[in-house]
Every structure is written in structure tokens, then in C-alpha cells.
Amino acid sequence: MTNGRSRLVWAAVLFLVILGMIGSGVVAQRGRWWRGDGITTDRNGVPDWEVDEQFPGDLFTFVRIKYDSYGGRGRGGGWRTDYRDSDLNFSLRLQQLTSMKVNPEPIVLELTDERLFDYPFIYIIEPGSLVFSDAEVAALRRYCLNGGFLMVDDFWGDSQYENMRRELKRVFPDRDPFEVPLSHEIFHNVYDLKEKPQVPAINAARRGMRGEVGSWEYAPDGSDTSEAHYRAIVDDEDRIMxxxxxxxxxxxxxxxxxxxxxxxxxxxxxxxxxxGINIVTYAMTH
Structure with missing residues (x-):
């Protein structure tokens, strides 16, 4: 864990590095061509970097999970939200701002792909209506209990959470999510966060008359979304899975x-x- 001065330095570095990239025109662009499976290899203006090909196992690779069933139906397009710019930008910042060696090419896998076990970190987005197949349930359970780490992001309100909770209960019948306290190391291992951060979509970000910031995000069921929640499921050693x-x-x-x-x-x-950096740092060190 860094000390207070180091955290301030890292925060300043983060701001200046990204600001410099934006000032030089290295920003994500909109629009690209998609393959029939929804996957693209276009970097969309995000810079590349060299990696040591002799040590591919030493690289952190951002792995996004593709799923097919959404609301009990097929064609689960929600997996593609923010793709591929978020994965590219986050990989770039990890490479720049941490000591990790990061793969410049994030990838997309299905839970049933045997290559999944080559990667310690996976990411699922917009799971508010996701429904796992029985094969995906078995694969995710095996992945997590064998040391893998799943991050779930971007879903709002009570009903969407209840759907995700129910699907995870199929994966871990004997385990329940719990609210992770702000004192947990995942909020402090690189950046010392003073609150559980809430990030709205860009079109739902709110700026008040006195400079306060917040979110206009709403839930499909109308439930309260004013507070971000960070919950976890742990293994028998209290490692977050x-x-x-x-x-x-x-x-x-x-x-x-x-x-x-x-x-x-x-x-x-x-x-x-x-x-995000705190989450990946925890995943890669536990």
C-alpha cells in the first residue's frame, strides 16, 4: 500500500498523463466496422505498445465476457456496451500507471471457452437481464473456485441487481454477496479512495450550481440509484472471487x-x- 504522499503523486500523474494524451489527440473515436460476431480488432486511435513475446504469460490481458442469453432470450447484445474503447483505454492506463506488463490487445471470450483459464481476470458488463446457461454456470464456478476473478459492472436498480444475484446464486448455491466495507483493501491498495465511487454514463452525469457532481441515472424499475454498491462473493480463504x-x-x-x-x-x-486499477491490482495479487 502506498503512503499518503505517494497517493497524491499517483493521482497527479494519472491526471497529467491522460490530459496529455487528450491534448495530443489520442482519444477514443466513434464508429467502426464490426464482424458478424460483434468483435472488432480496430484500435480506434488508441496507441499500441511493444510487449516481450518471450513471456506472454507475464502479461495482464483484459478479458471481456460475451454472453448470448439476455432476459431469457438469445442475442445478448448487452455484453458489447462500451466495447471496445473502454477495454483499450483501461489497458493503456494500466500499462502507463502501474508496474504491470499489460497486453495492448484486450480480448473477448465466452465463459465456456477453455482459454478462459489462461486469464486471471474477466469482466461482465450490463448483467441486469443476463441469464446463464447451465454450461456457463458450471464454467464460471470452476473458474472462480480455481483462482479466477470476475468483475461485474454497469447495472442499475433493485430488479437488475436481483437478477444478477439470482444468477450468481446458481453459480454459488452456498455463497451470498455481501456489501464490501470502505475499509477493505480493494478501496485503498493503490489509490486511497475516501468514498465508494459512483460513475454515471456520460449523458447522465450531473453538475450542480455549486460545482457538486452526481448522477441522473435511473433504474428501469424506478428504484433508488443514488448510492453505488460494491458487493463481493468470497472463497473459503476470504479471497474476493x-x-x-x-x-x-x-x-x-x-x-x-x-x-x-x-x-x-x-x-x-x-x-x-x-x-478500476485498485480492482485489477487486488485480482492480480490475491
Missing amino acids: VFICHNTDLGDGWEREGENQWYFEEFSVKKAYPM
């Missing part, structure tokens, strides 16, 4: 970093990147 980011959208903070200066300063720099 599943980290659930509810009533917040860290992925939009990564994806949209170059689109609005105020949003970038208030949400990307102060909330989305520090929380």
Missing part, C-alpha cells in the same frame, strides 16, 4: 475519457480509473 459494481458504470468512465473535459476530470480521473 466476484466483485459486483452496482449503480455505477466504471466502463463509461474508461470509454468516454476523451469526450468531455469536465466528465474526464470528475469521473474518469477521480473515480473510474482509480477504482
Whole structure:
């Protein structure tokens, strides 16, 4: 864990590095061509970097999970939200701002892909209506109990959380999510967060008359979304296996970093990147 002065230095570095990238025109662009399976290899203006090909196992690779069933139906397009800019931008910041060696090419896998076990970190977005197949349930259970880490992001309100909780109960019948206290190391291991960060989508970010910031995000069921919740499921050694980011959208903070200066300063720099870096650091050290 860094000391207070080091944390201030890292925060300043994060701001200056990303600001420099934006100032030089290295920002995410909109629009791209998609393959029939929804996957693209377009870097969309995000810079590349060299890696040591002799040590591929030493690289952190951002792995997004593709799912098919949404609301009990097929064609689960929610997996593609914020893709691919958020994955590229977050990988770039991890490479720049931590000692990790990071793969510049994030990938997309299905839970039933045997390659899943080559990667210690996976990411599921917009799971509010996701329904796992029986094969996905078995694969995710095996992955997590064998040391894998799942991050879940970007879903809002009570009904969407209840759907995710129910699906995770199928994966872990004997385990329940619990609210992770702010004192937990995952909020402090690199960046010392003073609150559980809430990141709204860029079009739902709110700025008050006195400079206060917040969210206009609403839940489909009309339930309260004013407070971000970070919940976890742990293994028998109290290691977090599943980290659930509810009533917040860290992925939009990564994806949209170059689109609005105020949003970038208030949400990307102060909330989305520090929380994301803390999560991955925990995943890679436990």
C-alpha cells in the first residue's frame, strides 16, 4: 500500500498523463466496422505498445465476457456496451500507471471457452437481464473456485441487481454477496479512495450550481440509484472471487475519457480509473 504522499503523486500523474494524451489527440473515436460476431480488432486511435513475446504469460490481458442469453432470450447484445474503447483505454492506463506488463490487445471470450483459464481476470458488463446457461454456470464456478476473478459492472436498480444475484446464486448455491466495507483493501491498495465511487454514463452525469457532481441515472424499475454498491462473493480463504459494481458504470468512465473535459476530470480521473486499477491490482495479487 502506498503512503499518503505517494497517493497524491499517483493521482497527479494519472491526471497529467491522460490530459496529455487528450491534448495530443489520442482519444477514443466513434464508429467502426464490426464482424458478424460483434468483435472488432480496430484500435480506434488508441496507441499500441511493444510487449516481450518471450513471456506472454507475464502479461495482464483484459478479458471481456460475451454472453448470448439476455432476459431469457438469445442475442445478448448487452455484453458489447462500451466495447471496445473502454477495454483499450483501461489497458493503456494500466500499462502507463502501474508496474504491470499489460497486453495492448484486450480480448473477448465466452465463459465456456477453455482459454478462459489462461486469464486471471474477466469482466461482465450490463448483467441486469443476463441469464446463464447451465454450461456457463458450471464454467464460471470452476473458474472462480480455481483462482479466477470476475468483475461485474454497469447495472442499475433493485430488479437488475436481483437478477444478477439470482444468477450468481446458481453459480454459488452456498455463497451470498455481501456489501464490501470502505475499509477493505480493494478501496485503498493503490489509490486511497475516501468514498465508494459512483460513475454515471456520460449523458447522465450531473453538475450542480455549486460545482457538486452526481448522477441522473435511473433504474428501469424506478428504484433508488443514488448510492453505488460494491458487493463481493468470497472463497473459503476470504479471497474476493466476484466483485459486483452496482449503480455505477466504471466502463463509461474508461470509454468516454476523451469526450468531455469536465466528465474526464470528475469521473474518469477521480473515480473510474482509480477504482478500476485498485480492482485489477487486488485480482492480480490475491
